[in-house]
Amino acid sequence: MDARRCIGSGMCVLTADEVFDQDADGRAVVLRPEPPAATRDAVRAAVELCPAAAIGLSTDR
Amino acid sequence: MGEPPHVVTTMPTTRRPGCPFDPPAELVDARRHGPISRYPFPGGVPGWLITGYDLVRSVLADPRFSSRRELMRHPTIDYGDIEIPPAPPGEFLLMDEPRHGRYRKPLMGKFTVRRMRLLTERVEQITAEHLDAMEQAGPPTDLVTAFARPVPAIMICELLGVPYQDRGSFQEQVDSFMNGETSDEDLIAAYTSTQDYLAELVAAKRANPTDDVLSDLTDSDLTDEELRGIALILLAAGLDTTANMLALGTFALLRHPEQLAALRTNPTLADRAVEELLRYLTVAKTFLRTALEDVEVGGHTVRAGSPVILSYHTANRDPDRFADPHTLDLRRQDGGHLAFGHGIHQCLGQQLARVELRVALPALVTRFPTLRLAVPPEQVALRPETADIYGVKSLPVTWDG
Numbered sequence: 001m002d003a004r005r006c007i008g009s010g011m012c013v014l015t016a017d018e019v020f021d022q023d024a025d026g027r028a029v030v031l032r033p034e035p036p037a038a039t040r041d042a043v044r045a046a047v048e049l050c051p052a053a054a055i056g057l058s059t060d061r
Numbered sequence: 062m063g064e065p066p067h068v069v070t071t072m073p074t075t076r077r078p079g080c081p082f083d084p085p086a087e088l089v090d091a092r093r094h095g096p097i098s099r100y101p102f103p104g105g106v107p108g109w110l111i112t113g114y115d116l117v118r119s120v121l122a123d124p125r126f127s128s129r130r131e132l133m134r135h136p137t138i139d140y141g142d143i144e145i146p147p148a149p150p151g152e153f154l155l156m157d158e159p160r161h162g163r164y165r166k167p168l169m170g171k172f173t174v175r176r177m178r179l180l181t182e183r184v185e186q187i188t189a190e191h192l193d194a195m196e197q198a199g200p201p202t203d204l205v206t207a208f209a210r211p212v213p214a215i216m217i218c219e220l221l222g223v224p225y226q227d228r229g230s231f232q233e234q235v236d237s238f239m240n241g242e243t244s245d246e247d248l249i250a251a252y253t254s255t256q257d258y259l260a261e262l263v264a265a266k267r268a269n270p271t272d273d274v275l276s277d278l279t280d281s282d283l284t285d286e287e288l289r290g291i292a293l294i295l296l297a298a299g300l301d302t303t304a305n306m307l308a309l310g311t312f313a314l315l316r317h318p319e320q321l322a323a324l325r326t327n328p329t330l331a332d333r334a335v336e337e338l339l340r341y342l343t344v345a346k347t348f349l350r351t352a353l354e355d356v357e358v359g360g361h362t363v364r365a366g367s368p369v370i371l372s373y374h375t376a377n378r379d380p381d382r383f384a385d386p387h388t389l390d391l392r393r394q395d396g397g398h399l400a401f402g403h404g405i406h407q408c409l410g411q412q413l414a415r416v417e418l419r420v421a422l423p424a425l426v427t428r429f430p431t432l433r434l435a436v437p438p439e440q441v442a443l444r445p446e447t448a449d450i451y452g453v454k455s456l457p458v459t460w461d462g
Contacts, residue, residue, distance in 0.1 A: 006169075007165065007169065007405050007407065008165075008168075008169030008170070008172070008173065008409075009401075009407050009408075009409075009411065010172075010173055010174040010177075010411070010412050011407075013173070013174040013175070014174055014412070014415075015396075017174070021175070022170075022173040022174060022175065023170075024170050025166075025169060025170040026168075026169025026170040026171070026172065026173050027169065045396065045397075048397065049396070049397055051121075051122070051402070051403045051404055051405070051407035052122075052404070052405055052407075053122060
């Protein structure tokens with residue numbers, strides 16, 4: 001999550017609110033850096049929908 | 062390189078009679094030839110028209126395409142060598158970074174998903190009040206003036222802190238910028254009186270801050286002039302867009318009774334229905350960009366300085382992205398429409414719009430189960446394509462009282 005790129009659209013929260021939230025400045029914050037498997041599709045969609053390409057997905061463990 | 066591009070010579074094109082919800086046929090046809098077409102701008106300036114979903118999205122995310130007002134060319138008017146001034150302070154829609162960020166950043170926290178959802182109850186209240194008033198006055202009514210305009214107008218005015226008694230006249234002024242039919246003279250008059258009004262409003266907020274976004278912003282390093290520009294953008298965007306989504310959305314639902322019935326009987330459909338109406342109608346239909354350097358787009362070179370028209374409504378009907386794109390299907394699963402744009406300028410107020418639409422539309426169709434058009438559909442007066450935001454001028458409706 002690159003907070004400097006975030007434009008506060010809220011798309012990630014709308015798409016996967018178990019994993020993302022916004023702080024008081026509107027910037028996205030990651031609630032669960034290792035999202036559970038059940039949220040995987042939603043997280044992928046959130047990455048895809050982010051208008052500012054501020055979220056990345058890593059498969060590293 | 063590649064095939065010679067398709068050429069589109071007429072803009073704006075008009076919609077086919079009987080198809081008020083579909084993008085103009087020339088644009089849909091251009092998309093069939095490929096996602097990017099040539100469009101000669103007036104004065105012999107070579108420009109481009111992008112109608113494909115992926116390309117629209119990639120241009121919107123690409124900082125090599127500028128939103129600066131002074132670099133824009135009008136798609137239909139030849140201004141010759143007249144120098145266009147940069148956007149005034151605060152009007153951040155027509156700026157690039159870092160100027161844009163100076164205004165967007167302090168606003169981001171005011172329009173979060175969480176904050177907007179907290180407004181749900183207030184939207185429900187305002188919606189119910191207006192539906193009550195409609196019921197009491199009895200059929201028929203113009204849905205635009207009775208419902209579609211006042212609900213979002215009250216919300217954005219309360220959020221920003223525009224006093225209740227000023228709303229009516231203010232809304233009229235803003236409407237005259239947006240309806241696409243105001244003469245230049247009246248446009249300048251409306252712009253000037255709005256600027257004067259906002260100057261007074263900003264001064265009032267500075268002197269006596271209240272609980273609203275504009276008052277909050279006076280507690281920053283933004284100047285009065287900047288605050289005025291921000292207020293203008295927020296109010297214009299907040300008043301006109303959702304109002305047209307509500308009215309045109311109702312018109313679309315009335316023309317698709319099986320979809321309307323699904324929404325009425327299945328409240329859990331509301332979120333998806335709102336996204337689908339946003340995609341299907343895309344009232345903020347086209348935006349402009351200018352290439353800052355030579356950029357390869359879809360196999361063609363867009364030269365530095367070239368103007369580009371991005372057709373959001375056609376992109377949202379791209380068959381490569383949306384299955385059966387010209388069908389309104391409230392159960393549709395494929396998200397990712399461009400109705401709020403993409404990239405750094407993506408609509409700041411989109412979460413407010415979502416809350417308003419997901420409350421107001423189901424409430425309307427549930428309260429009036431026999432709601433129908435009061436005139437034949439071809440007599441519903443539509444906004445011209447020259448309007449920035451598409452919609453209906455009025456929507457005469459009736460119901461069994």
